[in-house]
Amino acid sequence: MPITIKDIASELNVSATTVSRALKNDARISVEVREKVKKSAAKMGYRPNLMAKSLVSSRTDAIGLLVDNLSWSFFSELAERVQNAAEKHGYSVFIYSSQKSAGLEKAGVERFMSRGIDGLLVYATEKEENRAFYSELDKLGIPVLFFNHFLRMDVNCVTTDDYDGTIQAIRHLGSLGHRRIAYVGSGEESSFKQQRLAGYRDGLNELGVEASPHWIGLEEDDPAYGYRKVKAWLAAPADERPTAVFAQNDMLAFGIYRAAAEAGLRVPDDLSVIGFDDLDVCQLMHPPLTTVRIPLKQLAEAAIRFMLDRFAAEAGGEAVRLKTTLSPSLIIRQSTAPLKQ
Template sequence: MSTIKDIAKHAGVSVATVSYVLNNNRYVSPEKKERVLAAIRELNYAPNAAARGLRARESRTIGLIVSDISNPFYPDLAKGCEDEAQKHGYAVHMINTNDQPERMRQAAAQAREGKIDGLIVTSALEADRELLQSLRERGFPLVLAHRRLEGLDADLVESDNFEGGLMAARHMLRMGHRRIAFMSGVAGSPTSKLREEGYRQAMKEAGIDVPPEWTLSGEAKYTASYERMLGYADMPPDERPTAVINMSDVGAMGVLDAAADRGLRVPEDVAVMGFDDLFLAAFRSVRLTTVRIPRYELGRRATELLLERLSEASRDARHVVLPVELIVRGTCGGEQA
């Protein structure tokens, strides 16, 4: 059975152009329109009524999909999204998935039903690829933010995660550490993968082999990171890591508490670093060294791209990479003044 993507390929036009012809809701040049109609006839395409009406009306609402609303990472991103959307007369509907495929399917259903005009997805995992691809094939406006999916034809805004992992490990190396652990995040997260790749590159440059036990998952969460750190703390002193990089500041808090519960001094016995630079990282009682992720700008730029996509659906997908910054505080030593 032919799809709208097949029609676009056969006619040599974009999926969006096919959608315009089917819905008759935007101007398409006579030459392109005829190519699309010819392809429809040749492939015996029968457009689905629901798909035909997908973009027939506007709700002036965009969807923002996050993986865990309890994670302090997301409020700043959501504020950037909301501020930009309001400037253009749009409301934002937030959908929390907890990284559960069923919740992502519910969000896609809202898109198909016309309840939202476009989606910003911050929680994409490989398991979501087919679902998100089906939305793109229908010409539905979609922007990935924070997490990428390689090969998906969609706009993308992300921070420079590889560089973040690289600078985190290099800082630990500059501080004299050689046994440096990296606690990864959610299984299958492209963000976690890129940061770990940066870490591994820095370790390779330093001539250090990374044993499997140095790259356990803390799930970017407090409890899992706490438990992983207890395991490290119970290793013989001449074997345990002297430095731990966690995928998130929330996870790093678990590392700090586990170290304290095992009587380890920070940074003398173990140095600790996180990612994000959440507000709690700067507390005087914490002073967490971290890699700052531009969360507000992630949300703002993703919304900007989505609104552009709503008005210019046929343009090529854009990829925006935002810079990250190393923030040195007390948990690694060498605190900046």
């Protein structure tokens, strides 16, 4: 069975306390003993039992990450960054995928809490029925940080400026001469979607164009919707088609490529496409996708930094609300081109 501190202690004829202290380099223990203990620990294959440590310190050095669906590239790329950032500071990450279910979202938090986590990171579904639940997460007694916007909610957030990112995208299309710019997305239930839509509207206004409801597709929350919706638009006569499409996320852009190809149109010559997220696959697509990059690494690092700060503060005065917004950047690749005359 696993080696404990006591095994080392009796091996060396010292107390468990001494071993415990020696292992954490406590100055009270003489250097020789410290060395001796560490050597034995290594030789005997000692592994500290974090369960026991946690029980006394009531800290687990683990962070919970709740996401919509881990199999979606956006979330897994985020999770990877979060894990890396956490690991760097000695924290482990528990991941729970809510599968977009409000119920599982609650169950996940419940599980996290009894498992014992020091902090909670959430990318929530923003389901209406879980609204109250989100704001109550604060009462869990551990730091909670959202990757959601939740503008009007009194919670901690680290987010990207979706509005700004979308404006950048529309301006880019505008500068290429496009005016008939469509929007493909899904619903308005979550704040990032609202912001991207608002950015789209205002971006068009800047170009002196009024957004037409006809060219805003929001009906379904499915990556394949991009295909269906754009296919319908492209069925119209040439002068009634959009010349560029803004996709609310990169996955939708896939379907748009397909719709274009099936309509006999080329991207970007006949149709410019712009995405949002900058997933790894964007570079592999043909043509490589112009998109708005969400700085996932910085987002993850800011999140972990927030946690570390809160852990350090620990009752050190009232912790103030954090609302951090990172700037997205437009990554121009080859899916956008000047409007053909």
